[in-house]
Amino acid sequence: MRHRNFWPLVALAALLVFNLIFTTGFARVEFRDGRLFGTLVDIFQNGAPVMLLAVGMTLVIALGGIDLSVGSVMALSGAVAALLMTEHGQSVPVGVLAALGVALLVGAINGALVSYASVQPIIVTLVTLVMGRGLAQALTQDQKIRFEIPAFEFIGNGTVLGLPFPVLLVAAVAVAVSVLLRRTATGLYIEAMGGNPQAARLCGLRVHVIRLMAFMACALCAGLAGLIAAADIKEADVANAGLYLELDAILAVVLGGTSLTGGRANLVGSLIGATFIQTLTIMLQMRGVITEHTLIIKAIVALSVCYMQTPSFERMVRRLRPAEGA
Amino acid sequence: MSTEPILAAKGVEKRFPGVHALAGVNFEVRAGEVHALMGQNGAGKSTLIKILTGVYARDGGTITFEGRDFRPTSPGDAQRQGISTTYQELSLIPTLTVAENLCLGRAPRRWYGIDWRAMRRKAEETLATFDLRIDVTQPLGTLSAAVQQLVAIARAVQTEARVIILDEPTSSLDAHETELLLGIIGRLKARGLGIVFVTHFLDQVYRVSDRITVLRNGTFVGTYEASQLSRLDLVSHMLGKVPEELEPALHEHPEHQGTPVLTAQGLERRGFEAFDLTIHEGEVLGFAGLLGSGRTEAARLLFGADHARSGTVNGAVPKSPRHAIAQGMAFLPEDRKAEGIFPDLSVRENIAIVVQRKLGFTVSRAQQDALAQEFVTKLGIKTPHIEQPIRLLSGGNQQKVILARWLAYEPRLFILDEPTRGIDVGAKGEIERLIHQLSQKGLSVLFISAALEEVLRLSHRIAVFRDRKKVRELTRTTLPEVMEVIAGEEPPHAP
Amino acid sequence: MSFLRKHITVLAGLLAYLVLYAIAAARYDGFLSLPVFINFLSNNAVLGIVAVGMTFVILSGGIDLSVGAVMSFSSVLIGVLIMDHQWNVYAAVGASLVCGTALGAAMGAIIHRTGIKPFIVTLAGMFFVRGLAFIIHLESIAIAAPQHTSIAIMRVGPLPVTAVLFLTFVAVAWYVAVLTPFGRNVYALGGGEEAAMLMGLPVQRTRIAVYAVSGFCASFAGAALTFYLSSGSHLEGVGMELDAIATVVIGGTLLAGGVGSVFGTLVGVLMLGLILTSITTYEGMMSSGLTRVAIGALLLSFVMLQKLLTRRIAGAGRAT
Amino acid sequence: KQQSQETATPAPGGATPPAAQKKLSVGFSQVGAESAWRTAETKSIRGEAEKRGVDLKFADAQGKQASQIQALTSFIAQKVDVIVLAPVVETGWEVVLTQAKEAKIPVILVDRGIKVSDESLYTTLIASDFVEEGRMAAEWLAKQTNGKANIYELQGSTGAAPAIDRKKGFEEALQKFPDMKIVKSQSADFTRAKGKEVMEAFIKSDRDQIQAVYAHNDDMALGAIQALDEAGMNPGKNVTLISIDGVKGAFEAMVAGKLNATVECNPLLGPLVFDTINKVRAGESVPKFIKSQDQLFEQATAAQVISTREY
């Protein structure tokens, strides 16, 4: 058996190698103003929100749910933070904490409705998708909120040890979640619930609480992503922040090999998936591919990567190279 | 009975990653014969059946059906060619009605399309042959495992097939239904059909089969005339050694006097009459009753798996399984696939999931590995390694894993709903011994089984259920007496 | 009793719909009139036709995210064929139906052959088809052909042509779902794929057919769109997949597959239409944000009301 | 009941029409609130309606044409006096506008034209000319760079009318300048975040060739400025930037010397719309296309104008 992240990694590596050779300027990395610059850095910096969403989404999907509201939560959290810090003159920590608090609240609502009212996750989160952005629009009265708050902007494009802060933030969150998944019982419980919720209940798991926590964790990730997105462009843009990003996040998770039916969480895979998507996007932008073609290329590439993870591809590979065997 | 085989397999090979499931297996079934396929859990019976019916492709060997080379591409293909099968894991659609499950793919039709009324009638008639008179318009999933199994069997025998394969059809049936099924098998045989029959119940094997093929560890041991093979020989062929003792030691049946570990009072839910129940320390309490009599329901109420309308367990309203587990209860559900296993999780994780609560929040892989390894050895679970996803294990081995899950937790009271379902003779004896040991150590067991002798053999006391109502408690009883109470042929019981 | 039990979700949905409609009628002048109701039908016909196809997909345990894109593609294709190539309207519609069905079938085949999850295949399909639509024509395209217009303004009794198409689709889909073996196989597939395979049902054929049906419905919706808007539009399909899924699920169809009905979808479509119209048009809220909040809140309260009614009427079911 | 209540409220203040005359009722179908520009437009029309004591029925279409058609049918059913429509798309209005015409309700289009075979379906269009905006941008850029530049274009959402027209006008005007060439052109969805991202990609691949940036709206330009800044490329000096819309943020950027020019696309159509309505109701004839005043602002004038910007 190959390692489960084998094929996603192969795909990512192939994409990177292709770009390093054929896309001009892709390979260039320079150190300027105490910070690394280059496309490779951009991939992680620009991809940070989607990576965070993918981390949270992995938890929810492993649990057998789905969260469509993450994009709206991003908009909401950015708006709350920006409003508090500009119009209400609050300090940065207060703004950040309040924004994350609001995100957690949305997550709790999602989780509670799914768990206690047993409404299907897709419906619940579709409702919060609509309402979340609506609330953000109502709060900001449909205005974009611009700000110049260096301490806050740091979240979006600060530099620590030569690396962009969002990259480190993603790494920290990913490490924390992976510890939670692999070093504590949480991972076992979440995967068990995704695999067979009835059995999980009979095994005495706190199914409601676990579900609630997973949705909250996902929303928290979305909240952080919203802060990064807002801080990055020094503006809370309620109408556009995080728009359609839920699809990217789900795509990342699935490209990374987590099954949408739940039961298994593959965090590293999701991160690889998100990196892959961002690399592809940047590549297409750098090569100046027009939108029409971008869409088609994206479709074909996504399908191929998913195909690489299916048993039927595995069989084909084995047939082509019988010598390799097991 | 002709001696020409209808369906014959020679030297069949099948490998799964890490498992050589079938190594050169020969098997044949003749027209008008009942051929039993025997072997321990994980011997390869179900795999062979799945190869015969086109679920898996074989890696080697030949199969001929009615003299022609046979390579079914799918179960549907096999069915069309004349092989009808019930698989071990229930393969019906729980969301559809009983009638549809019976008729799917061959529903009666009129000019405008499917004739629902005719379908219902047909379904009712079919089930009547099994003495089953239920509302066929209800979704199948709401019915008990036994009813579902009957429906699956009815579906298989209803078609125009030349070979009928039944993989553990009786695992959750009662004596009465089993009797009916064996009768039907007899009739089909008389009609000249070839029947393959898999079961772990030796009695049933000897009742109906003409020949017996034994598999061990994926290898072919031999095919024997049933009349010339003694039980002891059969079991030693299966195990590969002479068994120490075939039947476990019978219980003494003293009136049990321990302190109560569980007292239920006035437990009740819609349509289920209130009942009281006490289980003492070190006691084995058996539940007896017919199919649908409410044994499972009662057990679930005790465990808090279903919501009780009123009543208490140990002085409190049963809240949830979690709560019950915290009080030291364990519950092995009757429907393994739907409520027992976590299909994608490994054997290790399936064992560790409950005991993890005791092990603490942080996970130590070493600890889990040791635990899993210990039980795999102790219960003889056949798996290539403990990281194998449980869904790839054979049915009986899955059952053992779930049992291990609860043993590892060391509860004070085990509620075992059909723990021996689909478990081979050796392991069955093992489990009976285990129950005995547990009770000797002062732990209590609530034991539900469709096999009445088993219940009788193991229990200190027996609670009898009828029509979703607890009717009697019996101590020092005999088989005829219990059967009488179950059937309701005794004078009304005065409280 | 059995009828009630079996169709409980749809009935509860219908009841909840009536309640909300009554509230709206009490609140807004002229809401309770036949023309207004007919408007609902015709205004939501396009979404409705897409949702009918989606119902089959969801019943089979799958999902189709490409419907919006296929619908837009089909409408643009019809526009281009009629306006740029002077095709006959029926020929153009026929061609777009063939394309839509083929696209759907292709996705179904990929899902079945490769074992990639429907979510991904149809998401990729959505990108692909949208790209394709932009390639055949970058802008939305106005359709002004006499033949086309004459169909667009056709009425059957009081019903505009789009409403008629929608109701026809619901009726035919109901027939297919309930009275044909194909329909029952779809339910079986959604109820348990492995079991369906073991029962010997034609799983492959059914699955490919389901996505083909969805593609057909989506492209037909594209045609209906051209009659409704007199144009081929890229924009109308954006986000339509979520609306379609929402209406299907609101109608009581389980996303996991196997349970649900086409009439449920009809109720779902009417419901979503009612909510959107009453909030955006009749209530006329000044804030776009609050409008969305209200839409979400109403949607949620409908779902909860439906749940509550289901429980009330059916009583507590077996918990297992 | 909602509507009767609304009409019952006495109109406030000065501009109240004579009590005898029934209050003018106007139905306004707006696209949504996707951008600051759009919200400014809504505000302007609402504010003007309030000022003049007009009963304004507002319907937010959330970006959906079907929603707008529904709104229009309900306006017709409610027998409003005038309909103001900001169409989501250019096509697909024949049927509903025919209904309006039959009900003798004049329709005034704002900010974007529509394509209909029968021009009499609407009374007039009050809007900016997107093609003209693109042309103005091109001409200014040519003048500024002496007719020689490598231009990088940030397009609006693919398929959207303003994006198509602004591109078209720009390219048309560039025909006259053979040395001005668009090197790369990518969609950035009219948003700042995307604008930044796409600009970063441009910088990474063609860093040294970038001389000018043309963005279809200010938001994308602001994002591009940020990307250029971070890459140390001195926007506004080493790279010439021009965009369209003229929102406040653009003026701030010009004051800071980072944006070179913006072509105003005025959303404050309120006064003009209601003036036109009055004319129409008085039976005066109005031109089919009333161009709103679009002008180009450069860095030099930005500081003076900025204080007057409302959005």
Ligand SMILES: Nc1ncnc2c1ncn2[C@@H]1O[C@H](COP(=O)(O)OP(=O)(O)OP(=O)(O)O)[C@@H](O)[C@H]1O
């Ligand atoms: N799909 C699979 N992948 C990997 N291993 C498998 C698979 N199916 C079966 N096996 C393995 O093949 C062996 C034979 O299994 P099989 O189900 O045929 O046993 P069985 O004789 O039917 O046992 P039981 O009496 O428990 O039903 C077992 O060791 C099992 O773990």
Ligand SMILES: Nc1ncnc2c1ncn2[C@@H]1O[C@H](COP(=O)(O)OP(=O)(O)OP(=O)(O)O)[C@@H](O)[C@H]1O
């Ligand atoms: N909530 C309920 N509403 C209606 N019928 C129910 C409900 N719960 C259980 N039943 C029915 O009551 C009967 C008792 O079921 P139960 O599973 O407890 O029986 P059992 O004695 O364990 O028999 P077996 O497992 O052998 O079928 C079954 O026929 C079941 O379908």
Ligand SMILES: [Mg+2]
């Ligand atoms: Mg087996």
Ligand SMILES: [Mg+2]
């Ligand atoms: Mg039972």
